[in-house]
Amino acid sequence: MNHLKTFSTILILGLTLLLSFTSAAQNTQIKGQVVEENSKQPLAFATVAILDSSTNKALSGSITDDNGKFNLDTEASDFYVQVSYMGFVSKTIKQFEVKKNKVNLGIVLLAEDAEQLNEVVVQAEVSRNEFKLDKRVFNVGKDISNTGASALEVLSNVPSVSVNIEGAISLRGSQGVQVLINGKPSILTEDSGSLGSITSDMIEKIEVITNPSAKYEAEGTSGIINIIIKKEERKGVNGSVSLNTGVPDNHSVGVSLNKRSEKFNLFTQIGLGRRSRPQDNENINEDLINNTTLYNIGEEYRNEKFYTITLGTDYYLNDDNVFTLSGNYAFEDEDQPSDNNFQLFDVNNNLDSEWSRTEVTEAANPKWQYELQYKRDFKDHEDHDLLISATGRSFSKDQNSLFVDETISGSDRDATQKTRTDFGENTFTFKLDYTKPFSDKWSMETGAQYVLNDVSNDFEVQNLINGDFETDFGLTNVFEFNQNVLGVYATAAFQSGNWGVKPGLRMEYTEVSTLLVNTDEANDQDYTNLFPSIHTSYKISDAVSLQAGYSNRIYRPRLWDLNPFFNIRNNFNIRQGNPDLQPEFTDSYEITSIFDIGKTSLNFGLFHRYTNEVIERVSTSVDNVIVTRPENIGTNSTVGIEFNTKYTPVRWLSFNVDFNYNRFSRVGSFESTVFDFKGNQWNYKILAKLKLPADIDFEATSNYNSGYQTIQSDVSSISFLDLGLRKKILKGKGVVNMSVRDVFASRYSETVTIQDDFEAYNRSQRGRFITFGFSYGFGKGDAMEYSGGRRH
CATH class of the missing domain: 2.40.170.20 (TonB-dependent receptor, beta-barrel domain)
Structure with a gap:
């Protein structure tokens, strides 16, 4: 177990180094949530940019998470915020209140741009792989080779995941993986062959969680694969x-x-x-x-x-x-x-x-x-x-x-x-x-x-x-x-x-x-x-x-x-x-x-x-x-x-x-x-x-x-x-x-x-x-x- 203790020590030292990086500068924190005006549904992947008020140059930027939320910092004192999303009318926010180096923009509503709607399907791009704190997200719909494929075949194209011809699923070379559907165990994942009844057209995305937090059940020594099934919510x-x-x-x-x-x-x-x-x-x-x-x-x-x-x-x-x-x-x-x-x-x-x-x-x-x-x-x-x-x-x-x-x-x-x-x-x-x-x-x-x-x-x-x-x-x-x-x-x-x-x-x-x-x-x-x-x-x-x-x-x-x-x-x-x-x-x-x-x-x-x-x-x-x-x-x-x-x-x-x-x-x-x-x-x-x-x-x-x-x-x-x-x-x-x-x-x-x-x-x-x-x-x-x- 000496090697395990050594690795633990290295990890603790690494975390300590991360802490030491924390900046002492008085940054201004800007947060809010971007929401679609008609449906009141959050907009994931919207772009939020901070621009200099005098030069109009971008100072920093970020994209919203799955819930449409954003949180970013700036050292500038004279700035404004611009929120944009393909197919929607961009919004510029210059009037806001700064309290204790914090700006809360609340709900930012974006309206659909009728002139751009016909171009959204052709031009819009989201990252095929998204990296989050404890997981990666694989957007299935953009993978052409998944046409007509079953969920088992879709998994074979997911990074870090391998599927042999017998249907055994491995994550980073280990078969000790827990497969979930919409975050929960499913009867369709008990037997790899049963995943054949889920077609690629039904899948929105696949989450690969190599190091799950305590919130997830502890089953799966190499991690968790979570298959998210599509569910429309627009009016x-x-x-x-x-x-x-x-x-x-x-x-x-x-x-x-x-x-x-x-x-x-x-x-x-x-x-x-x-x-x-x-x-x-x-x-x-x-x-x-x-x-x-x-x-x-x-x-x-x-x-x-x-x-x-x-x-x-x-x-x-x-x-x-x-x-x-x-x-x-x-x-x-x-x-x-x-x-x-x-x-x-x-x-x-x-x-x-x-x-x-x-x-x-x-x-x-x-x-x-x-x-x-x-x-x-x-x-x-x-x-x-x-x-x-x-x-x-x-x-x-x-x-x-x-x-x-x-x-x-x-x-x-x-x-x-x-x-x-x-x-x-x-x-x-x-x-x-x-x-x-x-x-x-x-x-x-x-x-x-x-x-x-x-x-x-x-x-x-x-x-x-x-x-x-x-x-x-x-x-x-x-x-x-x-x-x-x-x-x-x-x-x-x-x-x-x-x-x-x-x-x-x-x-x-x-x-x-x-x-x-x-x-x-x-x-x-x-x-x-x-x-x-x-x-x-x-x-x-x-x-x-x-x-x-x-x-x-x-x-x-x-x-x-x-x-x-x-x-x-x-x-x-x-x-x-x-x-x-x-x-x-x-x-x-x-x-x-x-x-x-x-x-x-x-x-x-x-x-x-x-x-x-x-x-x-x-x-x-x-x-x-x-x-x-x-x-x-x-x-x-x-x-x-x-x-x-x-x-x-x-x-x-x-x-x-x-x-x-x-x-x-x-x-x-x-x-x-x-x-x-x-x-x-x-x-x-x-x-x-x-x-x-x-x-x-x-x-x-x-x-x-x-x-x-x-x-x-x-x-x-x-x-x-x-x-x-x-x-x-x-x-x-x-x-x-x-x-x-x-x-x-x-x-x-x-x-x-x-x-x-x-x-x-x-x-x-x-x-x-x-x-x-x-x-x-x-x-x-x-x-x-x-x-x-x-x-x-």
């Missing part, structure tokens, strides 16, 4: 529709509608479609004890029909009290055929036997989510509010599979198996958040959350014996999983001039119980943990800012980590869970610098993670059958750097670059085998955006993920390229798109495992996807590809 009737089609079979329709009056805001999102995801697999299992080799080449599909609808209403009891009732229903109808060929070679490399294994799987997956929320705004301060919510989630799966093995040559391999899965999960979340500003400098947040999770999985395997199907009791059982988590938190924030700090503490009490009903195998746990956090920032100048943060996080084993049932899709490469698995705990440190220099914005960060009880997947082999299951193995210390930049050399060309590198040290052992080693991994994304004549935009996104080492295996590097083309039509209300994902079909997963008693090679590949799309906005709305930067 009148607004809406948009999108159509997508592509190959392989990929078709979807999305509709967004809202109607806003004085008291009600009715909103809905509807999506439906079908997609096919073929995948080629190759596996080689070598038994070094018996010197036999098993070759397996196959193709599998996941054909889905999906439907999703979100329906809700905001009821404005008065200006200070709002009730929101919303619900979401999603249904997936799955067809998962597969066809595999097996060849077994003996010690002399002679073909012993050859057979095929075919699969027919059908599944129906209905999902429900419903929420009641109440928000109270107090009159004494615009940030003084109370938020109470209750959410229910339900997910069930009814799946049946038939597996048939047919001998081609050699030993008799004929066999027939059936499996049945009846799965049900119910989750209830109760949450309270309270924010109280005590002054312009001091504020606090406190709240509580209680999550109840109840799961039952009834799984049966049957073998065809003498013409009748008989239950295999060794593989059949009912697995019950219950987890309740109570969390309580408090944070305090201090902001003075260019410096701010936000410490916090969260307590969580966890109860977990698992039970294999048929064999009466139970495992109960309960534990209480404290999760401190601290974030600080210092603005050296208008162009340079520094941020630092620390948080303590947990990764609780999820259902499929604990579920001991075998997946027999390939009965020579089996995955199962481990009901004895313990949670991971991570200390996470981060220092970040942000530079805004002319046409270039730079973000450079240094991070360190130290994790105890690391969960790793361990494989064992007997007679060419490889079984993989998760185990707790030792510690992992990771030190890394992160670099992001946006460069616009000319108005019609821009580049976004994202680079991550980390070096890790693994220390641990399992069943007398020592797994101590060091390694590194790195990745980059480069997005080039090109504006062509005739309102055509072109994008090219290059991705590279280096190879890396796990406790047993080596994972190969991959590189792939995505392209996108967009054309605005119908005066900017309509948009046509084309995207090509994985242009060279070079995105694959390849792993080599070498152990004393066995070796294994695994490779999977999905291939190229081409999609065409059209979207159209009506009412006061714009096409779904872009909202023009106004509040949604």
Whole structure:
């Protein structure tokens, strides 16, 4: 732990240095909020400039936050303020009162400029990536290559985020990430495949929170990814529709509608479609004890029909009290055929036997989510509010599979198996958040959350014996999983001039119980943990800012980590869970610098993670059958750097670059085998955006993920390229798109495992996807590809 103490000392010294930068000059502080005159909705990203009264030259400037608020300083004594926003009439403010070096402009109303409205959709630009104190925001609507994509595919283009072809999500190289929807856990994030029912047209933005404050639940050792779904709030009737089609079979329709009056805001999102995801697999299992080799080449599909609808209403009891009732229903109808060929070679490399294994799987997956929320705004301060919510989630799966093995040559391999899965999960979340500003400098947040999770999985395997199907009791059982988590938190924030700090503490009490009903195998746990956090920032100048943060996080084993049932899709490469698995705990440190220099914005960060009880997947082999299951193995210390930049050399060309590198040290052992080693991994994304004549935009996104080492295996590097083309039509209300994902079909997963008693090679590949799309906005709305930067 010496290295951890050293890093802590460095971080504390760094925070002390930030404090020492605080200027002694008597700056004048100017604050206010920019609001759209007609809808009374805050305007995010409006420009606020301070200008010299005699020369009219700009002295400093800033943009408003998500709530339309701004806060900036100046050393000048004779100045005026100008507020502007594309598509609105600019406002100049020269009459104001200075009290104790402070100017409060209050609410600044901007009116729409009718002459500019037709140009807003074409010309308005918001930063593709926004950097905030404890998170980064990725604006999805501006990424052409996301046309027709699912939420899972959209995530693969987000900086610092990687998604492999099996749908596993990683943040800065770690899979211990918590995925939220609109700031809350969702039934659609429990299984990465369920994110397919959310299309890119429904997503407004994605927040990447690498070092969450104590306000957020402590789940997710590498951080939090928060998917924000669009919700229109402007008065009148607004809406948009999108159509997508592509190959392989990929078709979807999305509709967004809202109607806003004085008291009600009715909103809905509807999506439906079908997609096919073929995948080629190759596996080689070598038994070094018996010197036999098993070759397996196959193709599998996941054909889905999906439907999703979100329906809700905001009821404005008065200006200070709002009730929101919303619900979401999603249904997936799955067809998962597969066809595999097996060849077994003996010690002399002679073909012993050859057979095929075919699969027919059908599944129906209905999902429900419903929420009641109440928000109270107090009159004494615009940030003084109370938020109470209750959410229910339900997910069930009814799946049946038939597996048939047919001998081609050699030993008799004929066999027939059936499996049945009846799965049900119910989750209830109760949450309270309270924010109280005590002054312009001091504020606090406190709240509580209680999550109840109840799961039952009834799984049966049957073998065809003498013409009748008989239950295999060794593989059949009912697995019950219950987890309740109570969390309580408090944070305090201090902001003075260019410096701010936000410490916090969260307590969580966890109860977990698992039970294999048929064999009466139970495992109960309960534990209480404290999760401190601290974030600080210092603005050296208008162009340079520094941020630092620390948080303590947990990764609780999820259902499929604990579920001991075998997946027999390939009965020579089996995955199962481990009901004895313990949670991971991570200390996470981060220092970040942000530079805004002319046409270039730079973000450079240094991070360190130290994790105890690391969960790793361990494989064992007997007679060419490889079984993989998760185990707790030792510690992992990771030190890394992160670099992001946006460069616009000319108005019609821009580049976004994202680079991550980390070096890790693994220390641990399992069943007398020592797994101590060091390694590194790195990745980059480069997005080039090109504006062509005739309102055509072109994008090219290059991705590279280096190879890396796990406790047993080596994972190969991959590189792939995505392209996108967009054309605005119908005066900017309509948009046509084309995207090509994985242009060279070079995105694959390849792993080599070498152990004393066995070796294994695994490779999977999905291939190229081409999609065409059209979207159209009506009412006061714009096409779904872009909202023009106004509040949604």
